[in-house]
Amino acid sequence: MARSKTYSTRQREAILAYLASLGGQHITANQVALYFERAGSPIGLATIYRHLDRFVQSGKVRKHHLDGAPGACYQHIAGEHPHPQIQLKCEACGAVLHLHCSMLEEIPAHVYQAHSFQINPLKTVLYGKCPNCL
Amino acid sequence: MARSKTYSTRQREAILAYLASLGGQHITANQVALYFERAGSPIGLATIYRHLDRFVQSGKVRKHHLDGAPGACYQHIAGEHPHPQIQLKCEACGAVLHLHCSMLEEIPAHVYQAHSFQINPLKTVLYGKCPNCL
DNA sequence: CTAGTTGCAAAGAGTTTGCATGGCG
DNA sequence: CGCCATGCAAACTCTTTGCAACTAG
Numbered sequence: 129m130a131r132s133k134t135y136s137t138r139q140r141e142a143i144l145a146y147l148a149s150l151g152g153q154h155i156t157a158n159q160v161a162l163y164f165e166r167a168g169s170p171i172g173l174a175t176i177y178r179h180l181d182r183f184v185q186s187g188k189v190r191k192h193h194l195d196g197a198p199g200a201c202y203q204h205i206a207g208e209h210p211h212p213q214i215q216l217k218c219e220a221c222g223a224v225l226h227l228h229c230s231m232l233e234e235i236p237a238h239v240y241q242a243h244s245f246q247i248n249p250l251k252t253v254l255y256g257k258c259p260n261c262l
Numbered sequence: 263m264a265r266s267k268t269y270s271t272r273q274r275e276a277i278l279a280y281l282a283s284l285g286g287q288h289i290t291a292n293q294v295a296l297y298f299e300r301a302g303s304p305i306g307l308a309t310i311y312r313h314l315d316r317f318v319q320s321g322k323v324r325k326h327h328l329d330g331a332p333g334a335c336y337q338h339i340a341g342e343h344p345h346p347q348i349q350l351k352c353e354a355c356g357a358v359l360h361l362h363c364s365m366l367e368e369i370p371a372h373v374y375q376a377h378s379f380q381i382n383p384l385k386t387v388l389y390g391k392c393p394n395c396l
Numbered sequence: 397c398t399a400g401t402t403g404c405a406a407a408g409a410g411t412t413t414g415c416a417t418g419g420c421g
Numbered sequence: 422c423g424c425c426a427t428g429c430a431a432a433c434t435c436t437t438t439g440c441a442a443c444t445a446g
Contacts, residue, residue: 135420135425157411172428177411193327195385198436199410214388216379225379231372236390238365244393245350245359251329251389256370259378269400269445291436306403311436332411333435 139171143179147189147204153224154192154201154217190250195219214247216254220261224253273305277313281323281338287358288326288335288351329389348383352392359392 146163147155157176164171180202183189190203196219203224214232216225236247280297281289291310298305314336317323324337330353337358348366350359370381 133421133425137420137426139427173410174412174429175427178426181412191329193329193331195325195327197327216373216377216381218379219382219385225377227373227377227379229373229376231369231376235365235369235388239350239361239363239388239390242363242365243350243359243361244396245352245361245390246396247350247388247390248353251353253386254369254373254381255385256373256379256381262378262380267398267400267446271401271445273402307435308404308437309402312401315437 139175140179140182142169143171143176144183144188144204147183147202148206150204152203152206152215152226154194154203154222156197156199156201158199160202192251192253194253195255214249214252214254216256216258218258218261219255220257223258223260225258273309274313274316276303277305277310278317278322278338281317281336282340284338286337286340286349286360288328288337288356290331290333290335292333294336324384326385326387328387348381348386348388350388350390350392352395353389354391354395357392357394358387 142164143160146160157173157180160176160180161171161173180189180191184191184202188205190205192201192203194201194217206226213226213228214235216227217223218225236249239245239247276298277294280294291307291314294310294314295305295307314323314325318325318336322339324339326335326337328335328351340360347360347362348369350361351357352359370383373379373381
């Protein structure tokens with residue numbers, strides 16, 4: 129067994145709250161560290177990585193390795209997706225859009241029927257340019 | 263200006279030929295190094311990175327940062343895609359499928375019409391499980 | 397002969413781990 | 422008081438760069 133007890137600490141809550149406040153946008157561990165440093169209550173990078181990993185394992189956060197960036201990005205899973213949505217990420221400004229659109233929602237089912245390939249929407253990010261950056 | 267002359271060397275050709283032989287599958291710089299080491303003609307990692315970068319810039323190869331893997335993956339661009347295809351990658355076996363399917367081909371146009379979001383098929387990889395691994 | 401190419405080693409960026417200290421319950 | 426959490430520094434992985442030797446044309 130891994131861990132018998134989990135304390136609720138201010139740092140853990142602070143990190144999760146910060147991620148939640150970003151509304152599903154992608155952020156790196158380093159950016160989190162910078163935020164708390166600027167906010168006047170710095171948190172060690174190692175601690176941030178440890179918490180992020182834990183959030184990932186408890187399903188509160190997703191971890192991505194995105195094109196164009198060297199490191200990993202983390203993303204808070206807002207509320208509960210009844211039907212997890214394929215995401216769109218702007219290559220220019222980095223914004224993540226969670227579009228609700230019948231077309232996108234049907235992709236997994238169509239691809240599965242046609243090719244027996246089972247798409248995992250949680251992992252899938254479509255890259256492109258958002259309306260603002262076009 | 264960057265480079266006035268380009269020699270055709272055996273290593274450059276060997277690396278590109280190896281990538282081409284993989285038919286669009288993803289491979290890391292380290293895997294390339296291992297291949298040539300086992301083949302009896304080892305190539306320094308630095309050299310491999312230098313060639314891969316050059317291939318990327320000349321449009322022969324694409325570079326991805328994939329989920330679940332720490333480093334970058336490279337992928338030979340087979341022939342010429344008249345209509346660049348969104349790719350499907352199996353999370354289990356790592357295989358890359360280039361499916362031709364009207365549904366997939368229509369995604370960029372539909373999303374653009376509905377949300378003014380311009381998808382870049384070259385960058386986009388859908389994750390999931392391939393038929394063999396299901 | 398000249399300029400691009402190669403390998404080695406060192407430097408960098410991002411991430412993980414070990415260990416001693418500190419705090420929650 | 423026992424455990425978990427935290428910070429620091431060291432270890433590690435992946436990638437890039439500097440430099441001297443080498444090679445294609």
